[in-house]
Amino acid sequence: xxxxFAYTGNKGKNASTVLLDGLLSLEYRGYDSAGMYLPxxxxxxxxxxxxxxxxxxxxxxxxxxxxxxxxxxxxxxxTEKNAHPHQDCxxxxxxxxxxxxxxxxxLKVGLEANGHTFRSDxxxxxxxxxxxxxxxxxxxxxxxxxxxxxxxxxxxxIALQYKKEPEMVIGARMGSPVVLGLGEGEHFIAxxxxxxxxxxxxxxxxxxxxxxxxxxxxxxxxxxxGDPVKRKATRIDWSAEESQKGGYEHFMLxxxxxxxxxxxxxxxxxxxxxxxxxxxxxxxxVTKQLARINRIIIVGCGTAYxxxxxxxxxxxxxxxxxVEVELGSEFRYRKPVINDRTIVLAISQSxxxxxxxxAIREAKRRGALALGIVNTVSSTIARTxxxxxxxxxGPEIGVASTKAFISQMTALALLTLFxxxxxxxxxxxxxxxxxxxxxxxxxxxxxxxxLQELPQKMQTILDNRKAIEKLAIKYAKSRDFxxxxxxxxxxxxxEGALKLKEISYIHAEGCGAGEMKHGSxxxxxxxxxxxxxxxxxxxxxxxxxxxxxxxxxKGPVIAxxxxxxTEVGKIADDVIYVPHTIEMLMPILNIIPxxxxxxxxxxxxxxxxxxxxxxAKSVTVE
Ligand code: F6R
Numbered sequence: 001x002x003x004x005f006a007y008t009g010n011k012g013k014n015a016s017t018v019l020l021d022g023l024l025s026l027e028y029r030g031y032d033s034a035g036m037y038l039p040x041x042x043x044x045x046x047x048x049x050x051x052x053x054x055x056x057x058x059x060x061x062x063x064x065x066x067x068x069x070x071x072x073x074x075x076x077x078x079t080e081k082n083a084h085p086h087q088d089c090x091x092x093x094x095x096x097x098x099x100x101x102x103x104x105x106x107l108k109v110g111l112e113a114n115g116h117t118f119r120s121d122x123x124x125x126x127x128x129x130x131x132x133x134x135x136x137x138x139x140x141x142x143x144x145x146x147x148x149x150x151x152x153x154x155x156x157x158i159a160l161q162y163k164k165e166p167e168m169v170i171g172a173r174m175g176s177p178v179v180l181g182l183g184e185g186e187h188f189i190a191x192x193x194x195x196x197x198x199x200x201x202x203x204x205x206x207x208x209x210x211x212x213x214x215x216x217x218x219x220x221x222x223x224x225x226g227d228p229v230k231r232k233a234t235r236i237d238w239s240a241e242e243s244q245k246g247g248y249e250h251f252m253l254x255x256x257x258x259x260x261x262x263x264x265x266x267x268x269x270x271x272x273x274x275x276x277x278x279x280x281x282x283x284x285x286v287t288k289q290l291a292r293i294n295r296i297i298i299v300g301c302g303t304a305y306x307x308x309x310x311x312x313x314x315x316x317x318x319x320x321x322x323v324e325v326e327l328g329s330e331f332r333y334r335k336p337v338i339n340d341r342t343i344v345l346a347i348s349q350s351x352x353x354x355x356x357x358x359a360i361r362e363a364k365r366r367g368a369l370a371l372g373i374v375n376t377v378s379s380t381i382a383r384t385x386x387x388x389x390x391x392x393x394g395p396e397i398g399v400a401s402t403k404a405f406i407s408q409m410t411a412l413a414l415l416t417l418f419x420x421x422x423x424x425x426x427x428x429x430x431x432x433x434x435x436x437x438x439x440x441x442x443x444x445x446x447x448x449x450x451l452q453e454l455p456q457k458m459q460t461i462l463d464n465r466k467a468i469e470k471l472a473i474k475y476a477k478s479r480d481f482x483x484x485x486x487x488x489x490x491x492x493x494x495e496g497a498l499k500l501k502e503i504s505y506i507h508a509e510g511c512g513a514g515e516m517k518h519g520s521x522x523x524x525x526x527x528x529x530x531x532x533x534x535x536x537x538x539x540x541x542x543x544x545x546x547x548x549x550x551x552x553x554k555g556p557v558i559a560x561x562x563x564x565x566t567e568v569g570k571i572a573d574d575v576i577y578v579p580h581t582i583e584m585l586m587p588i589l590n591i592i593p594x595x596x597x598x599x600x601x602x603x604x605x606x607x608x609x610x611x612x613x614x615x616a617k618s619v620t621v622e
Pocket of ligand 1: 301302303304305347348349350351352353356399400401402498499502617618619
């Protein structure tokens with residue numbers, strides 16, 4: 001989730017100062033490098049935070065307009081070379097971009113054939129070259145930009161500048177937010193209103209497929225096809241901090257609400273639904289080795305560990321490969337039996353968790369192929385593993401992991417599809433060595449189609465969050481909570497309990513529903529509620545009888561059930577309904593109500609949900 005900010009004005013302000021100050025308020029979106037371009041002074045870029053960029057800005061770096069960027073790497077390492085703004089060959093067209101250009105490889109090949117030379121590994125750079133290419137035919141910057149934008153596929157929030165039209169900035173939106181700020185004698189373009197608010201509170205939000213042109217005196221908006229758009233301006237009453245939270249009270253809620261978008265970003269460009277295949281570019285370099293593996297060990301900590309447990313069910317059921325899931329902190333001190341047919345797969349949002357990192361180093365020492373499912377590009381774990389899959393969830397600010405968990409499970413589903421269908425392309429010798437089960441095209445298609453439908457289904461859960469809020473308030477005086485589930489939802493019981501305990505500080509415990517009778521059931525009485533995850537899956541009947549066992553001990557039960565279930569409401573005290581999907585993807589939907597429940601529960605207790613006591617976002621110590 002990068003941040004863009006652009007300014008043009010005739011009020012005597014120095015664009016360099018306006019842009020640097022604005023970037024600071026976008027830093028919450030995550031950063032690994034930053035940069036800006038002023039037609040009157042040139043460009044400056046730096047790795048690290050805005051403070052690092054500020055140090056590099058020369059004294060005479062001045063102008064009336066410019067574009068600026070904070071990068072959170074997706075394509076290419078977080079180096080100065082890959083930092084935005086990116087330029088064309090002539091150094092006249094400059095671009096900053098938030099999002100992913102899906103067809104950048106095809107476009108780049110075509111542009112290189114036409115003589116363009118690329119300076120970076122970033123997907124963004126193609127935009128500048130495409131505009132340059134069109135400027136050869138039309139001298140009109142606006143027309144050339146429109147033509148270029150029509151050729152790119154993917155997501156973008158963009159700001160473009162042309163040295164020969166220094167007063168003009170062109171902005172465009174497709175899937176990544178863009179807002180215009182309308183001041184007197186000055187206009188702005190940004191990823192969210194926070195950098196604009198110190199200058200003006202009058203803004204216009206662009207919609208997907210819209211292009212805006214700003215100069216100090218005016219702004220115009222067009223559709224990509226060229227039709228003009230008339231949109232009323234909005235007055236923002238939020239503070240800059242509220243605007244960073246997208247108008248939500250906390251980052252945690254904002255990040256839960258981002259779930260459908262995160263799902264789309266993790267899956268984007270990686271599914272061939274009709275062929276029932278997943279395409280994982282990050283694993284291309286190890287495809288041959290993957291065809292002969294016969295064991296997977298997943299390592300992670302906390303939430304990432306629970307995602308790994310969900311992955312264990314997915315991979316064993318659909319790929320037929322033995323999987324073990326280990327806590328990083330335990331694995332590193334064991335003497336694991338590993339050989340060159342073993343994958344050790346690290347799951348980590350931050351990519352810096354010390355225990356997971358050491359586990360991966362240990363696995364590599366013992367000859368395993370080390371893979372990663374990592375959210376932070378070029379983090380230590382990403383660099384230490386041999387290959388991997390990036391989550392593309394964007395930076396997570398709330399300490400309690402929510403959207404990263406969604407993307408971790410989604411990446412595991414993609415990996416399941418990738419490995420399950422891979423055998424078809426392996427040699428018979430490799431196939432028999434790996435003893436894997438072949439996933440049929442039909443099964444592959446079912447998984448791919450179900451994955452495509454998940455964002456919409458997740459949105460309906462989020463739209464009904466009021467009902468979950470009410471329930472959380474009803475139970476907010478509880479001092480204990482048991483979470484139970486089976487099979488795919490067994491890890492979800494643990495993750496649901498973790499969410500509640502870490503932000504509300506009450507005792508919450510996850511338990512395999514079948515395991516209750518071996519101990520945990522003793523705790524149950526009328527003051528000890530249970531959250532039972534009981535979707536319409538292959539263990540539904542077993543879950544119903546586990547709920548009966550709790551009711552027989554007078555324990556209150558909230559059931560998380562599939563829409564259309566008419567049975568569970570007869571025994572549970574409260575029911576949260578969730579749309580149906582295939583069994584292996586159910587955890588991805590079921591965790592959403594549990595994240596929301598924990599959020600509203602802790603908020604009701606007046607706690608700081610974004611920064612729970614005693615915890616850090618990235619645990620780089622043992
Ligand atoms: C819980 C939580 C932690 C992390 C764990 C691993 O909400 O956030 O349990 O999941 O510290 O962190 P990463 O994924 O960064 O390795």
